[in-house]
Amino acid sequence: MAVNYNAKEEADGHTSGVGVAGGGAAGGAGKSRKPDNTAFKQQRLPAWQPILTAGTVLPAFFIIGLIFIPIGIGIFVTSNNIREYEIDYTGTDSSSPCNKCLNVSWNSTPPCTCTINFTLDQPFETNVFMYYGLSNFYQNHRRYVKSRDDSQLNGDNSSLLNPSKECEPYRTSENKPIAPCGAIANSMFNDTLELFHIDNETRIPITLNKKGIAWWTDKNVKFRNPFGTTNNLTALFQGTTKPVNWPKPVYMLDSEQDNNGFINEDFIVWMRTAALPTFRKLYRLIERKNNLQPTLQAGKYSLDITYNYPVYSFDGRKRMILSTISWMGGKNPFLGIAYITVGSICFFLGVVLLVIHHKYGNRNNSADIPN
């Protein structure tokens, strides 16, 4: 950038400031009084006067291009190194094992189960994250997004028994307040996914860690079980009823005390509404056991699904995703490609414009623009 720093002779420029602006009405200001000779009032504050010229910007383009392209390549490579495996287990295809469960309803007993076998061609070396993905599911619909009561979820006892109006029509059931109320909670994803490694026809279950999938702040601050004298959740949730679509009440979500009730992590994850109608949510973690073996070896696997969640009625899809994670998160080719593209354009434009600039405008040095 061509820079002219024209510090004007006035030394008191900085002291005058806005404070002076308060004095005097517009009309009376000048009356029989000589205006103050301050830099501010005379509009002569020292100022930096940058001018973008080809001479200053084109090198900047070069530099930006030179920075962006490597970053882009880095991101792209990182993203490509991420292993990701995705299975659609909705069962719309009649050949799919889950096809039988397609029209499952909420309260079908016994639950419909199906098993899908798949093969991983390459091993997943690092920690593996298991996601479930839904499509055409409008978690960002306004009516849906607002249908929750955060103070109830925060453990407020009065809200527990008297949930917010926003929860309608999932506010009460059989004249009892629903806990947790609202459409989001009511429609909580309740398929159970289990993963087995098939090694010589034996199914070795893979340990799926269900803790550590929600934001720490959500789990520890935003979501709280109702407060009471006892630790017995059943007692604490006394007087409430379960959401209509749930098979069991909220205090029976998990056997572990610190993952039960409102602070059940599956529940917390579900409650963070997705931005777009096609989304994925973290389901389980598969931790790497030791350094000798990859977390998931290449080979055959089978996915056991307890198919409870109906999506076919709204033309939705369900997926199970296995993914490793890098420093930049999950697999995302967009950023890398975008960086490379923008960097290249910058670089290219820098070259082209520099040629033009040198051909047509090299007589004047760019810095001496009068102002």
Add this chain to the structure above:
Amino acid sequence: MEFSINQEIWLRLWSIWCAGEEKRVGTRTVFVGHRPVSETDAYVEQKFCDNRIVSSKYTVWNFLPKNLFEQFRRIANFYFLIIFLVQVIVDTPTSPVTSGLPLFFVIIVTAIKQGYEDWLRHRADKEVNKSSVFIVENAKQVKKHSEKIKVGDIVEVKADETFPCDLIFLASSNDDGTCYVTTASLDGESNFKTHYAVRDTTGLRTDNDIDSLTATIECEQPQPDLYKFVGRINVYRSNQEPVARSLGPENLLLKGSTLKNTKTIYGVAVYTGMETKMALNYQGKSQKRSAVEKSINAFLIVYLCILVSKATVCTTLKYIWQNNPFNDEPWYNQKTKKEKETFKILRMFTDFLSFMVLFNFIIPVSMYVTVEMQKFLGSFFIAWDKEMYDEEIKEGALVNTSDLNEELGQVEYVFTDKTGTLTENSMKFIECCIDGHKYKGGISEVDGFSHTDGPLKYYGKAEKCREELFLRALCLCHTVQIKEGDNVDGLIVNQERSTYISSSPDEIALVKGAKKYGFTFLGHEADFMKVQNQKNEIEKYQLLHVLNFDPVRRRMSVIVKTSTGKFLLFCKGADSSIFPRVQQDEIHQTKVHVERNAMDGYRTLCVAFKELTQEDYKKMNEQLSEAKMALQDREEKMARIFDDIETDMHLIGATAVEDRLQEHAAETIEALQTAGMKVWVLTGDKMETAKSTCYASRLFQTNTELLELTTKAMGNSDRKEDRLHELLLEYHKKLVQDFPKNSGKLKRSWTASQEYGLIIDGSTLSLILNPSQDSSSSNYKSIFLQICLKCTAVLCCRMAPLQKAQIVRMVKNTKGNPITLSIGDGANDVSMILEAHVGIGIKGKEGRQAARNSDYAVPRFKHLRKLLLAHGHLYYVRIAHLVQYFFYKNLCFILPQFLYQFFCGFSQQPLYDAAYLTMYNICFTSLPILAYSLLEQHINIETLTSDPRLYMKISDNAMLQWKPFLYWTFLGAFEGLVFFFGVYFLFQNSSLEDNGKVFGNWTFGTIVFTILVFTVTLKLALDTRFWTWMNHLVIWGSLAFYVFFSFFWGGIIWPFLKQQRMYFVFAHMVTSVSTWLAIVLLIFISLFPEILLVVFKNAKRKNHQKKLSNRKESDSLSSRPSFRPLLLRTFSDESNV
């Protein structure tokens, strides 16, 4: 009774012309002291308004409703109120707080401001209304509040008090029944004016005496003209016929003026309270609106259309999308009972309203606030400018309205007065001629009564008695008064301190001139004027009648009686009005002098006299007394009588008074012309004088071809109109038809091959504008207009005030509605100042009326240069940028929200959190643009002032045309798309943290919003060419504040919020590297085209500048000769005519 409105308005000190047309009918009768005139006549109590002045608009009770009503009458406020109400009534996506908070902030701030202003007015009113006055009741003085004065009350006023209402002057402590008054607070004239008591009541100097007075006063109904009053007083004496005396403005003491040099006076109230002339004059000026404001409204309509169409599109698509039942109501998202029960039409309507509410931020409340603030704060810089401060009058520029700042950068036509505006209006007696002999005085001049200095140069000599007669005439024919110097030590009344004061500087110059030749005017003593002659004898003349100067008659006359008993009429006036009234054989010698003097740019006056016989005088005196008794049109009647008597006078000589050009007037005019403005001079002066001033001020230049449309050019009088039409057609052919190809360019190009100047005078103009009977003449009006618009400079001389306004209006209403600016200093310029888009007053010597009625007032004409070229230019650029930026930043703010609807089932789900929606315009992005719009100097002030051509860059509202508007709109749309889809693609995989956890919809919105705030602020940073520490502070401060606020807003579980949507969203966002990378990338992409464009523009400008500087060099080679030889040239040209 016949008189035309025209004539009435032509009156000399003609103030509020609009009110003059509205003639109040009827008279009122006032019973002095509320005493019935006789026992038989029952005293009829008349209803007049009381003397309470109410300038306040509100009372405690009606403030709230009235103020709110007035605020919501503004379209914008009303719109926001509607939006707010919709939000309250209908279930809308954003809470009413988001739009209610800014709206109520604006409303409350405005209400507080207006309330405070009104409180000040209340206080001022109270001060006036509760001030104590003394009323004479039953021969006793009663102290009362001023507001209690009723019409008919006799009021006593002491020295240095202001009059509490309009009073008829009954008696004063002075024996001669006079008092001195200054009307400084009314019209700014600080000289003392003498007012006269009614002759029959002057003796009533005590409370008892005055209480014995039985009289009625008949006068006209209140009217606002300060200088007009007609009335009659009937004084009843016991058992005698009532004596009737006429009352004129000299008998009326106006509320607001101050009693000076007189101990006490008695007066009877005739007009009180809101009916006083002062109150009637405070009717507000009509609101002028700037072109920028009109552009804003046009853009507003475009954005309103965008808003409505967005809402319509969304509503339509929503119902199409919802046709599919599993989209409308999937099992996981059931409708509420209420929703199910509403009718579909109603639901669609509320959906439409909801979308409107969701997108309503596209039209921001804050823009109006920011624009107002910018204008208000910005106008301080004009008043603060020390370069526009004048040491002589110790005043700087004055800003009467801040609404028109930017209009100063848009001026296309400048209408300027000559006297006092282009010229100094400090008159200097240069020379005189007596019977054709030239007398030139010494140069040095001292204020006051110093003795004559140096011998006089004589160029031949007239007879001694003629000489003396001439000088006596100068000493007697005027309205000059002597102001005693302040008696500092109280002992010595120092004569040297006395100064002449008069409303006309010419007269002072003349009286001083006479003094140089040995005749000193010593002042008035009762009816006598004292003159000290060359032999140091004191001569006394009885002053019988005076008819003041007025612009219609263009002369003044006095009738005096000498000590020897002769009656003399002296008349002084413009040559055109004197020559027809003197004996023709005397004219010739003097005429040569007068014309030569006029050519040199001097103001000339001819002096004539006539000796009246006893009978003539007697007859005339009777007529005059009769005329003076008349209740209406007294001036006209008196003028007619004087007209009759001012015939066959003897011409004695002529005077020449120099009115110097103001400092830098020529340079200023040249600069204005270079800046593409057309300068028209509208003056009441003679053509020759005006023309030479125009040459001197470089309005006309050597190569300017002059087209004349004057009485002189028209030739003999009977075929005037035909000749005029011929001339018009000829000029039209020359200018318009022969240059058809140039017509577009000629308007503002500074390299026009041939420049034309037009000279027209008042009578010709009225021939064109008010044709006699010819119906085809209206055609000539447009021809005339076309000619005018083609000329670079136009001189209109012999203009009446109304004609000045007519010209301005004519130009104002031409095609394209050019922005006009009027500048003037006198009361006769008020009409054009009010008429033009921007009215500028010069704080001149002819009182303060022009400055009071103007939008801006500057001390000198040269200040116009900086005011227009620097301030006007900057204000325009600033406000234009402000407006465009506001629309832009709100478009790219709302566009992602609109796009998001396509991905959330058109459910009106807001993309951003409510806090962001509310604070975006108030906190995050408001201060940088405000600072920019106050401080930006894209070009230095010095450069702007020194290179007037830069002014052309912004002509024709260049920055607010549709093209730049579209550019900004596309930029906003592009950035909105980048923001949304960039983040959309990023969110194809929403696990962006290195621990695999996912982000939700609020993170999505926050990322978009972060990019938005940074981009919009950095875009402004890119546009800023003048980075003061304040810009740095607000730009980086705003960004820092945004980050800080976001942490804070997400860092706490807010107990008053229903939903904790933002809890730690921002904090999680910044821990994700991908998000950082995306934010940087998207900001860069958004700004990329802008950076490219700036580079290209700069490259172009550089080339342009190179070309310009080349041209400048070639220009300076062919620079014109200085203006002195030029004057000589015109003089020689002229003498050939």
